[in-house]
Every structure is written in structure tokens, then in C-alpha cells.
Amino acid sequence: MLQEGLQSESRVWSLLSALIPESQEEEASTSSSFSSTSSSSSPSSASSSSPSSFLSSHFVIPSTIKEVSGAVGTPSLLQGSQRVCSSHIAMAVTPSIKSDQGSSSQDGKGPSTLQSLPVTGSLFKDAIEDKVADLVGFLLLKYHTKELITKVEMLIVIKDYQDHFPVILSQASECLQLVFGIDVKELDPISHSYVLVNTLGLTYNGMLSDDQSVPKTGLLINILSVIFMDGNCSPEQNIWEVLSVMGLCAGRKHFIYGEPRELITKVWVQEGYLEYRQVANSDPARHEFLWGPRAHAETSKMKILELLAKINGTIPNAFPILYEDALRDEEKRSQARVAARASSRVRASGRVRATGRARARVTPNSFCRHK
Known part of the structure; x- marks a missing residue:
């Protein structure tokens, strides 16, 4: 089973790697195909440009909320998410093929350990990021099959970097949570078995029945966060401003999320996660988003705030x-x-x-x- 999972891992990466090239393609030309853009873009260039194209910021917030957070002397939520996401998630989406040579003898204890590596250890850091990307792909496959994960399996995936397993697992877990809305939970500390669950208790992941779709919970959490930070009622314009930064535009099919307007104004409304209503007495008609009853039932504002605080390395009352x-x-x-x-x-x-x-x-x- 593990060997089959590793062999099919390339299918997941072929899916994920289209995220960044698609964004690049939309900026340059709409005439070329996703596949041709992906094949013509080198992994390194895609990785380097990704923070500013698709995944540079999760939990993007309207300017009014950034002003509120800045006014009370707190770090920007946007900056906090960028600090966590920019390098790890770029690698998770566009894993590059780099040399494993130049390994450092330092033992990684956490994300900050890799951040502090000297310039001479850059190849080692690149190799670790490659392994983070490999592990994210493997865990997504496990999420699809709803199978438990063991530490032994993950060690096989990261191969020669098993001594740095805590660092790699920590960074892969951050990527899964922020991009896909998946939490990695340890079930048994003795047998080192893990399970993958939806972040914040949300029960709908938006996945199709085929094996090529990926969880969309991360995008839903993003939108719920914007609504909360926007005073619990967010103008539709604010939502689209957020999605545009992430490379999502109304009427344009996205490789991962499909057509976003369909997703957020129909699918998630029908599922009860969002309420989409016309602003009273607006002419021309304007719309706004609120949390739906299912969102209120499955998660809470405090859970959203705790996640945002975690991203910023602070506490909710900050x-x-x-x-x-x-x-x-x-x-x-x-x-x-x-x-x-x-x-x-x-x-x-x-x-x-x-x-x-x-x-x-x-x-x-x-x-x-x-x-």
C-alpha cells in the first residue's frame, strides 16, 4: 500500500504544480494552456515567484481590518500568515528538484532552526523543503484514502533526512492546515500513528469523488476569517479582493477550486456555511456574505481567532x-x-x-x- 501511494504521488504533484504556473499564465497570456505553461516553467522559477502569485498570503484581510489591527499595536494578520506560508507552501505547491548534496550536520529542532542556517547551508535547507513537499503530497493521498498514517511510513517518504523528521513534519503540517484546511493529529504517541482531520471542526471539504480533487476547506476558512474580521458581514467586493490576491477570479475556472463564484455563492451557501444576501435598498444591487448556520454550528469565532493568533505567533487577546x-x-x-x-x-x-x-x-x- 505504501509503495502504491509513493508511485501515485506524482499525480498529486502534477495537480498541485499547476497552481503557480496558472497564475503566471493568467498574468502573461490567456491563450496558452496550463500544461504547456507548467512544462515551460522551471521548478525554481515557479517556486521563487509563488509567494507573490498564488500562495503569498492566506487569511488575506481587507484594508479596514489591517488598520484596526495596526491601530492597537498588533502584528498584521497578513504578515503573520506570510511569515508561515511563504517558503514552505511554495515548495508544497511547486516542489523543485534540487541536489541533496551539501547537507549540514545541524539537527533541526523546528522551523526557526532552518531559518537560522548560514548561507553555506542553503542546499541543506532546499533539501529539507523538498522533503516537506514530498510529505505534503503523501499526506494528501492518505487524506483521500482516509487511512491512518504511521511515523514509519513518513520516514520512508523523507528517506535520507529522517533525523530531521520533527522539522519536516511540523512544516508539512503547517502547509496542510493553511492551504488545504487539514490538521495532522497524533492518535497514539506509543505507536506513532496519525490521522488527518478538517481544521476547526468543519465537516465539509468540498472534494469530488474522483482522486484528482483536493480539499477546499482552507479556502472556506479563509473566507470565514475575512467575514469575522470584517465585522461579521463582509461586502462581496471585499471577498473578491481577497480571492483575487490568491489568483481566484469570478467566471474563471481555477485548477483546484473550479469556478469560485459557483463555489462560494452556491455550493457553500447550499451547504449552509455561507449566507449570501442582497444589501437592503441597494441600487444597483450589491451583495454581502455572512456565516451560515452550519459554520456557526461547527466552528466559532474564537477558534478562528486562535488560528489567526497561532499564525502570528501570539495569543488571541493580542x-x-x-x-x-x-x-x-x-x-x-x-x-x-x-x-x-x-x-x-x-x-x-x-x-x-x-x-x-x-x-x-x-x-x-x-x-x-x-x-
Whole structure:
């Protein structure tokens, strides 16, 4: 099974590698095909340009929200996501073929270890990033097949860099979470088995039944985050500004997400994750996005804020305005849970009383009368 997964890994990479070339192609010319652009672009050039083309920023935010975060002296959410994503995710999308020579003897303890490598260790850093890309591809295959993952399998994937497994797994996990909305969870620390779950508890990943689609949860989380940071009601224009930075345009089919307007105004609306409504009394008609009931049921503002804080290497209350909103939301949720439990107890008590009355009516004399 593992060998089959490794052999089919190239299919996943052929899918992912089209992300960056597609964005480059749209900027240069719309006449050439995705495949020809992919074949003509060198891996290194695609990798170097990717931070500014498709995946330079996840959790992109409207300018008004950036001003709010800047006004309270907090780091920009956009800058935080760029710091995490720019190098690792570029490699995950366009894995380049680099030499494994020039390995350093330093032991990686985390992402910061690789960041601090001297210039002479750049080849080693490139090799580590290659292994991060390999591991991301392998884990996506496992997500498709819904199989548990073992540390042994992942060590086979990264081959000669097994001593740096903690670093590679950490960076691959960040890529999966920020791009695809997938969390890597360790099930058993003894057997070192892992499972892949959707980030923030969301249950719909937008994948098709075929083996060429990838999870779209990361994009959904991005949009939910923008709505939250935009005062819980985001003008459609703001959403498209965010998506345009990510290379997504209305009416233009994207290699990964398909036609984005269909996805965000119909699919996710029908699934209950988004509410898409016309602004009252707007002429010409304007629309806005809100969280849908399923988004409120499966995740929360606090979970979104915790993720954003994690990206920035800080804590949720570092963003006071968002934090206060999230706290109010948590209080409402708590009150709703208390009310639901009280209602459940009342219904249960009513059923007990009704059962008792029914039994009281069933007496020996009543049996005799029926006879």
C-alpha cells in the first residue's frame, strides 16, 4: 500500500504544480494552456515567484481590518500568515528538484532552526523543503484514502533526512492546515500513528469523488476569517479582493477550486456555511456574505481567532476588538447550551410524567372490563 501511494504521488504533484504556473499564465497570456505553461516553467522559477502569485498570503484581510489591527499595536494578520506560508507552501505547491548534496550536520529542532542556517547551508535547507513537499503530497493521498498514517511510513517518504523528521513534519503540517484546511493529529504517541482531520471542526471539504480533487476547506476558512474580521458581514467586493490576491477570479475556472463564484455563492451557501444576501435598498444591487448556520454550528469565532493568533505567533487577546467579539460569541454559545440542557430536562420530565399517568390508567379492573 505504501509503495502504491509513493508511485501515485506524482499525480498529486502534477495537480498541485499547476497552481503557480496558472497564475503566471493568467498574468502573461490567456491563450496558452496550463500544461504547456507548467512544462515551460522551471521548478525554481515557479517556486521563487509563488509567494507573490498564488500562495503569498492566506487569511488575506481587507484594508479596514489591517488598520484596526495596526491601530492597537498588533502584528498584521497578513504578515503573520506570510511569515508561515511563504517558503514552505511554495515548495508544497511547486516542489523543485534540487541536489541533496551539501547537507549540514545541524539537527533541526523546528522551523526557526532552518531559518537560522548560514548561507553555506542553503542546499541543506532546499533539501529539507523538498522533503516537506514530498510529505505534503503523501499526506494528501492518505487524506483521500482516509487511512491512518504511521511515523514509519513518513520516514520512508523523507528517506535520507529522517533525523530531521520533527522539522519536516511540523512544516508539512503547517502547509496542510493553511492551504488545504487539514490538521495532522497524533492518535497514539506509543505507536506513532496519525490521522488527518478538517481544521476547526468543519465537516465539509468540498472534494469530488474522483482522486484528482483536493480539499477546499482552507479556502472556506479563509473566507470565514475575512467575514469575522470584517465585522461579521463582509461586502462581496471585499471577498473578491481577497480571492483575487490568491489568483481566484469570478467566471474563471481555477485548477483546484473550479469556478469560485459557483463555489462560494452556491455550493457553500447550499451547504449552509455561507449566507449570501442582497444589501437592503441597494441600487444597483450589491451583495454581502455572512456565516451560515452550519459554520456557526461547527466552528466559532474564537477558534478562528486562535488560528489567526497561532499564525502570528501570539495569543488571541493580542487583537482586542476581535477578541471581545469572540468572547461575546462564546458567552452566547454557553447560554444557548444551558438553555438547551434545561429544555431537554423539561422534555424528559414531561415524558416521565406522561408514562406514569399512562401506567396508572392501566389497572387490573380495566383488564377485567375489557374481558
